Amino acid sequence: MSMRAGRLTRRAFLVTGAAVTGGLVVGAGYLSSIDMTGLDGFANADGTVGLNAWIRIAEDGTITFAVPHIEMGQGIFTALPMLIAEELEIRLDGGNIRVEHPVDELPVYANYTLALDMRPEEATGPLYWAAKKVFGIFPLIVTGGSTSVVGSWWPLRVAGASARLMLAEAAADVWQVPAGECFGEDGHIVHRPTGRRLAYGELARAASAKAPTPNPPLKPASAFRLIGKPTPRLDVPAKVTGEAIFGIDVALPDMVHAAIRQSPVFGGTVRSMDAGAVRSMPGVIEVVDLGDAVGVVADSYWQASRAVAALPVEFDDNGNAGGDSARFLADMHRALDATEAHAFRDDGDVDEILAASDRVVEATYETPLLAHACMEPMNCTALFRDGEAELWMGSQSPLIARWGAQSGAKLAGTEAESVTTHVPLTGGGFGRRADGDLARQAAALAASVPGRPVKLIWSREEDIRHDTYRPHAVSRFRAALGLDGLPLAWDNRVVSQSLDRSYGDRNLPVGGGNPAKDHFSVEGAVDPAYAIPRARVELVDHATPVPIGFWRSVGHSNSAFFVESFVDECAHAAGIDPLLYRRGLLAGRPRHRKVLDMLAERSQWGRPLAPGRGRGVALHTAFRTIVGEVAEVTVGVDGALSVDRVVCVVDCGTVINPDTVEAQMEGAILFGLTAALHGEITIEEGRVAQSNFYDYRMLGLADAPAIETHIVPSGEPPGGIGEPGLPPALPALANAIFAATGQRLRALPISKSALRVA
Amino acid sequence: MITLTVNGDDRRIDADPDMPLLWALRENLGLPGTKFSCGVGMCGACMVLVDGIAMPSCVVQLGSVDGAVVTTIEGVAADGVLSPVQQAWIDEQVPQCGYCQSGMIVAATALLAENPRPSDRDIDAAITNICRCGTYPRVRRAIHRAAEAATGSGGDGR
CATH class of the missing domain: 1.10.150.120 ([2Fe-2S]-binding domain)
Structure with missing residues (x-):
């Protein structure tokens, strides 16, 4: 199957179909009225003017960029301004630049790149014209799938160029010269023949009335001043002085605070509570039954958290107390032999080739549920007044937050006719903040004290126990190797829990998708870059009451561990060096081969290591980016594991900010290593057994390896960088442990296995 | 009433002495640079200097630091000059x-x-x-x- 028909496609077509039909009913004029270019200028009440949906200029020359993606560490508040600034011809280090997440939810901010799984520059033609507008109706504002740069690469350079041309026209009017004689330079329009200059701030008002140029010429890569140059992040200074405002830091007049306790068993509900027992505690204002949780609103967070802890509550487990990780795992292993499975790919003859082969390699792998453990605990501040809700939250999707708040209002027996969402900085998202649960709870709590903002903060314990978890999975492979040792046939069956179903049921009006055909469960496993003549890749869904959610690289984090561990096993079975083996499977894949070759060189792949040490390699493609990693480990005679070094080579096409690419690779590798080494959420009696960092362990500074990142120079369009560095880290580590010890670790986390040097 | 010297200023806080210093800094004194994360003194997001010693303020009871000199992230830079x-x-x-x-x-x-x-x-x-x-x-x-x-x-x- 084509991976292009990817991530949210099913829903995209559902929604597109519905809206195209709707569009026909209300008339084609409706869709035409939705502006999906965002290039028109406008004047603001505060005296600033907008040159388009992304650029606002004040008379003093202050430039404010509206970035409709949440800054959660990935550097998007710098990368997207770089795209605009490149064409607008301004500097970013002049001290006059502001970046903010816009409150206005303009249609053009819709992330149709994610929804359609297409670059904006590719999504042309009448069907996509309609589809884009449909996503603009909601609008589908979302940060995820490593799409922010991919989806902005073309529109934001256009926005910068169009604004510059509007400013040039305004200057040409002033000087009464042809606009073609005027060009942009360092925040000024310059008249080429005379050298006269006017600052953008002086021209902005007149420029905002000019008609935009929808398809302005864009610079060739050879002319880039900013793109591709290491650029200091615009958000960093405030993050070292403590001035950066995160969602949890929002302070509003008359604000009160809330804490909650949720049903420990997933699917449980409140049977009874004795609100009177805590009403007289200091500061307590309201005690609220949220259906599956209880909340206390108080003058301070400390008072709210003390009261909610003391609140006598009985929960019904609604028959879900039997959930247990050991049983889930046994069931998933059994499901490997299920008679029904959905084939995402079947090239044919797989069984025949396997049956006829005398060189069959077989292995089964398993991965656990994982939490996000964002450093900033889940929180949301909500104000409810006269049917209007206002939210302040680190949300990866204001659309999902709006739906969450509306459902929270209903829960409180009222309606939120409008929802306004402010998106501050956030302390890590990783997919967790794409859910609407916090908005739902905060809106319901706020409805209990209308007119007063309520800041709801979850404790770390609530955060770990009520996360939306990375799916657990089991994956079995059988491969028949040919005379050259390479696979002739490849049979892979995955058993996993559906993200699409679980997330959709929680968050989307149309509900969850068909779990049996959930692409997220097999992304990265269906179409590896390797040339495998006959492959079959199937899925069996395994439903549990555990909520499943987006997680940094989601399905890829499982698939890469499975596929890259198994390819390693095939290489060893064939007696071929694992890196050369992969190279042999990459005929006709020059970009992948280049990554591997650079990786071999930079990691000194062939250089012998002392006993007890080992190197492992892994290569994975995700989010339009190819990443290869080599991990180097030492296993002591006592079995103690040290990850000494990770060498990473990334081909993400055109690089915007190389320093951010390096930082994202470092971060993704450490996120992946944390998962591989320690990450495991277990369910006992229907509830999560872990609760905080002492039993859901994080890699620390002392255990972090040295990381070297090398970027393959490329003129291809940009790929994503937030997630693709993660998946290869897990198999590279497991493969390195095999090289050091001869132990093949097929179940994560590694901390479950006792290591020994052969 | 608890008295603290915070980032060079004398501050008086009328709050439950059992309340962690973290919440006094964030909510009572309006210094949100010190962060809440684990609540059990493990992760270090809430670290401040108490009489020069780095401590996780989420597990330091307000009443136990009466009279102390506290430096938060907001006080690390001296007179606007970064440290x-x-x-x-x-x-x-x-x-x-x-x-x-x-x-x-x-x-x-x-x-x-x-x-x-x-x-x-x-x-x-x-x-x-x-x-x-x-x-x-x-x-x-x-x-x-x-x-x-x-x-x-x-x-x-x-």
């Missing part, structure tokens, strides 16, 4: 999401006050703060850089 640690943090482009960085910077500040040229091993032992974004390699580089800047010699001290 060598903060400058090194910018030069090495350490923060990603930035949420744990207040505590990291406070912990690094305390380390360098005690040990102006820490080795990698010293840094391993002293910096136990958790960062989910994976800034550790840059934190290490920035501490060495700040040490060099503050002690003014070229050696790397490792």
Whole structure:
């Protein structure tokens, strides 16, 4: 199957179909009225003017960029301004630049790149014209799938160029010269023949009335001043002085605070509570039954958290107390032999080739549920007044937050006719903040004290126990190797829990998708870059009451561990060096081969290591980016594991900010290593057994390896960088442990296995 | 009534003496740079200096620090001039999401006050703060850089 028909496609077509039909009913004029270019200028009440949906200029020359993606560490508040600034011809280090997440939810901010799984520059033609507008109706504002740069690469350079041309026209009017004689330079329009200059701030008002140029010429890569140059992040200074405002830091007049306790068993509900027992505690204002949780609103967070802890509550487990990780795992292993499975790919003859082969390699792998453990605990501040809700939250999707708040209002027996969402900085998202649960709870709590903002903060314990978890999975492979040792046939069956179903049921009006055909469960496993003549890749869904959610690289984090561990096993079975083996499977894949070759060189792949040490390699493609990693480990005679070094080579096409690419690779590798080494959420009696960092362990500074990142120079369009560095880290580590010890670790986390040097 | 000297200013706080210092700083004194994360003193996001010693303020009871001198991230820069640690943090482009960085910077500040040229091993032992974004390699580089800047010699001290 084509991976292009990817991530949210099913829903995209559902929604597109519905809206195209709707569009026909209300008339084609409706869709035409939705502006999906965002290039028109406008004047603001505060005296600033907008040159388009992304650029606002004040008379003093202050430039404010509206970035409709949440800054959660990935550097998007710098990368997207770089795209605009490149064409607008301004500097970013002049001290006059502001970046903010816009409150206005303009249609053009819709992330149709994610929804359609297409670059904006590719999504042309009448069907996509309609589809884009449909996503603009909601609008589908979302940060995820490593799409922010991919989806902005073309529109934001256009926005910068169009604004510059509007400013040039305004200057040409002033000087009464042809606009073609005027060009942009360092925040000024310059008249080429005379050298006269006017600052953008002086021209902005007149420029905002000019008609935009929808398809302005864009610079060739050879002319880039900013793109591709290491650029200091615009958000960093405030993050070292403590001035950066995160969602949890929002302070509003008359604000009160809330804490909650949720049903420990997933699917449980409140049977009874004795609100009177805590009403007289200091500061307590309201005690609220949220259906599956209880909340206390108080003058301070400390008072709210003390009261909610003391609140006598009985929960019904609604028959879900039997959930247990050991049983889930046994069931998933059994499901490997299920008679029904959905084939995402079947090239044919797989069984025949396997049956006829005398060189069959077989292995089964398993991965656990994982939490996000964002450093900033889940929180949301909500104000409810006269049917209007206002939210302040680190949300990866204001659309999902709006739906969450509306459902929270209903829960409180009222309606939120409008929802306004402010998106501050956030302390890590990783997919967790794409859910609407916090908005739902905060809106319901706020409805209990209308007119007063309520800041709801979850404790770390609530955060770990009520996360939306990375799916657990089991994956079995059988491969028949040919005379050259390479696979002739490849049979892979995955058993996993559906993200699409679980997330959709929680968050989307149309509900969850068909779990049996959930692409997220097999992304990265269906179409590896390797040339495998006959492959079959199937899925069996395994439903549990555990909520499943987006997680940094989601399905890829499982698939890469499975596929890259198994390819390693095939290489060893064939007696071929694992890196050369992969190279042999990459005929006709020059970009992948280049990554591997650079990786071999930079990691000194062939250089012998002392006993007890080992190197492992892994290569994975995700989010339009190819990443290869080599991990180097030492296993002591006592079995103690040290990850000494990770060498990473990334081909993400055109690089915007190389320093951010390096930082994202470092971060993704450490996120992946944390998962591989320690990450495991277990369910006992229907509830999560872990609760905080002492039993859901994080890699620390002392255990972090040295990381070297090398970027393959490329003129291809940009790929994503937030997630693709993660998946290869897990198999590279497991493969390195095999090289050091001869132990093949097929179940994560590694901390479950006792290591020994052969 | 609890009395504290916070970032050089005398402050009086009328609150439950059992309340953690963290919440007094954030809610009563309007200093949100100190972050809440684990609530059990493990992750370091809430680190502040109490009489010069780095402490996780989420497990320090307000009543136990009456009269103490407290420095938060907001007080690390002197008169608007970034400290060598903060400058090194910018030069090495350490923060990603930035949420744990207040505590990291406070912990690094305390380390360098005690040990102006820490080795990698010293840094391993002293910096136990958790960062989910994976800034550790840059934190290490920035501490060495700040040490060099503050002690003014070229050696790397490792």
